[in-house]
Amino acid sequence: MMRLDKLLVELNIGTRSEVKALLKKGLIFVDGEKATKPETKVDENTAQISYQGKEYTYKKFSYYVINKPKGVITATEDAHERTIMDVFYSQCPDAPKGLAPVGRLDKDTTGLLLITNDGQLAHDMLSPKKHVDKTYYVELDGELTSEDVAALEAGVRIGEGDLTAPATVKYDGGKSCYITIHEGKFHQVKRMFFAVGKTVLELKRTAFGPLVLDEEKLPEGHISELKCESFSCK
Numbered sequence: 001m002m003r004l005d006k007l008l009v010e011l012n013i014g015t016r017s018e019v020k021a022l023l024k025k026g027l028i029f030v031d032g033e034k035a036t037k038p039e040t041k042v043d044e045n046t047a048q049i050s051y052q053g054k055e056y057t058y059k060k061f062s063y064y065v066i067n068k069p070k071g072v073i074t075a076t077e078d079a080h081e082r083t084i085m086d087v088f089y090s091q092c093p094d095a096p097k098g099l100a101p102v103g104r105l106d107k108d109t110t111g112l113l114l115i116t117n118d119g120q121l122a123h124d125m126l127s128p129k130k131h132v133d134k135t136y137y138v139e140l141d142g143e144l145t146s147e148d149v150a151a152l153e154a155g156v157r158i159g160e161g162d163l164t165a166p167a168t169v170k171y172d173g174g175k176s177c178y179i180t181i182h183e184g185k186f187h188q189v190k191r192m193f194f195a196v197g198k199t200v201l202e203l204k205r206t207a208f209g210p211l212v213l214d215e216e217k218l219p220e221g222h223i224s225e226l227k228c229e230s231f232s233c234k
Contacts, residue, residue, distance in 0.1 A: 005038035111205030
């Protein structure tokens, strides 16, 4: 059970003081009945909230995917740079507060990014012990040799002591490929290709765990809500 005013805040209807004022004015309905007391306890999982003709249903966790555009940083807030959450809330102003991106894509990297308030899921998706795959489309300044591919798949040194964990590279010639890793070290993909003498010109994440980017349905900069009550990293 949850206090009604807290639930209304969770539903992004207003701040604590704003929803108390709405209740006082009799503008909030719970299961069809006018509600006026902020301390009223309600079952947040079943209560049907109505305000100004709009129905609100509480969900403990929310999940969204965004095709991250280039030029924004992966952060919840920043004093100087435009963040992915600035992009998100500009398009989804009614989304719950407290959402955050899972993991990080560089400012110049595009592609699939999960946004949620499910902290346990975020931990699982990023935990090295879970071995969650991340696939990237990579454009390079030169062609790969068979030795380059073998080295990337076996593990290369990127200045952190141990070799990177084994990766999978899909390469059919030319100056582009797909690489799948399950680590998440700083600038890892760029550093891996630098280790075999190549510079990454463009980088886009195309898959993260069970999520796969469909650019026809989700063009760069667009957002989609995952309609699920729970989510697994596998």
